Amino acid sequence: MAGDFGNGYDEVLPVVDKPREECGIFGIYGPGFDVARLTYYGLYALQHRGQESAGIAVGNGSKIRLAKGMGLVSDVFNDEKLGSFQGHLAIGHVRYSTTGSNNPANAQPLVFNYSRGMIGLSHNGNISNIAELRRQLSSTGSVFQSTTDSEVIVNLIARYSQNSLVEAIVKSMIDLKGAYSLLVLTENKLIGIRDPFGFRPLCLGRKGDAYILASESCALDTIGAEFVRDLEPGEIVVIDEDGLQSLQSLQVPRRKAHCIFEYIYFARPDSRIDGFNVNRVRYEMGRQLAREYPVEADLVIPVPDSGTIAARGFAWESGIPFEEGLMKNRYVGRTFIQPTQDIRELGVRLKLNPVRHILQGKRVVLIDDSIVRGTTSGKIVSMVRECGAREVHFCLSSPPTKLPCYYGIDTSLSELIAAHKTVEEIREYISADGLHYLSQEGLLGIFGEARGNFCTACFSGDYPTYVPDPNLQGKLVFEEEHGCG
Helix, strand or coil: CECCCCCCHHHHCCCCCCCCCCEEEEEEECCCCCHHHHHHHHHHHCHHHCCCEEEEEEECCCCEEEEEEECCHHHHCCHHHHHCCCCCEEEEEEECCCCECCCHHHCCCEEEEECCEEEEEEEEEEECCHHHHHHHHHHCCCCCCCCCHHHHHHHHHHHCCCCCHHHHHHHHHHHCCEEEEEEEECCCCEEEEECCCCCCCCEEEEECCEEEEECCHHHHHHCCCEEEEECCCCEEEEEECCEEEEEECCCCECCCCEECHHHHHHCCCCCEECCEEHHHHHHHHHHHHHHHCCCCCCEEEECCCCCHHHHHHHHHHHCCCECCCEEECCCCCCCCCCCCHHHHHHHHHHHEEECHHHHCCCEEEEEECCCCCCHHHHHHHHHHHHCCCCEEEEEECCCCCCCCCCCCCCCCHHHCHHHCCCHHHHHHHHCCCEEEECCHHHHHHCCHHHCCCEECHHHHCCCCCCCCCHHHHHHCHHHHHCCEC
16 A cells, blocks of 8 residues: 655645545657657646656667656656657656555656566556565565565566567466556557556557557647547557557456546546546536435535536536635645644645635535545535535535555545445534435446446445455455456
């Protein structure tokens, strides 16, 4: 699981009552292009997926150069550093740690020398059988310099280095269980890989003669590239001087398991993932919430920013006016001056401030995307009441998160309030007049015929692949019924 941010942020300012973002990856094969700067801008567009570290590796045909560090993309790179990179292909990474603590050794991309030359790797996701693989590799002489599962993937590829690189990747995919979208860089090849269930997104774009691979289509838009398509689950894309070649891994499941939280929370609203516009999906979540929870109220108020689009959908469907009654301080980041012990309770107010003249005397419906611990939600309800709201109803555009995710979202069973309390008990805990979670049936119904293409394990316990907790093994229905073929 993830380590602390290392600056006391979560302890001092406990306003991030959300599932943790995953990681963002970006790659480009573009002779004649300034690939380092394009990668920088692509990572900037993916910054919402990870704010802990950033890195870029550039290949020039004979070697790979790497620069990475802790902090935001703009903290790690400047014009001078970007200008020093010369090459025609690159990969980049922004990280929030799920496996491995937040130290510089775990920042990505990872770059190694192996028997066939240099190799770089950027990874989004989480390998659920990582402990077993690490033990196996260590017993045969592998040495690890970090605590990330990404380094295990590189060692797996190196173990099969008697084969071609693509063959080594195919063999490694047989060993790997869990979620991974990968970018692999050599001195002259860019390779994109999506796991056989398609947990994590990865899309392909074009900019002139350049090919781009990215976690989300918003990164393509940022650099002026054209969206081509999403990679299929289990697909391997190889890009080099001969163009683009698409291969299929040996493990192809008979169903897909895209992470439903990409649509609920992780992805940028302007992205399109696996055929669905994220903004439109969130709007429909709000409309469905209004159908499921008809309530007499005066205002619909979003918890910014993740609840805003669903709140607009709720307002449209219910006919209740939409207002922005909570103002977000967009300049509160990880590096602000820490408040003293005696004012830690002011943490939520540093980030969100209610607008009294909007809320006073009103019956309010607050819309947010999810609740993890419930601590922040309770403080928001309290702030709204202190501003004179007569009633406060809390609606979530996702079902209750009851179980941990082993595929790249940093949640543990102990911190999930819905794992230990009923909906009524949660309502009492956050002191709301009403509480409603979007039903799983209502959520999946938004996707129509594609409703069966999603992983909902954190709601239902239906884990698509191996998980390391023996208490959950009885819930593994997907792999037995829909195994790879």
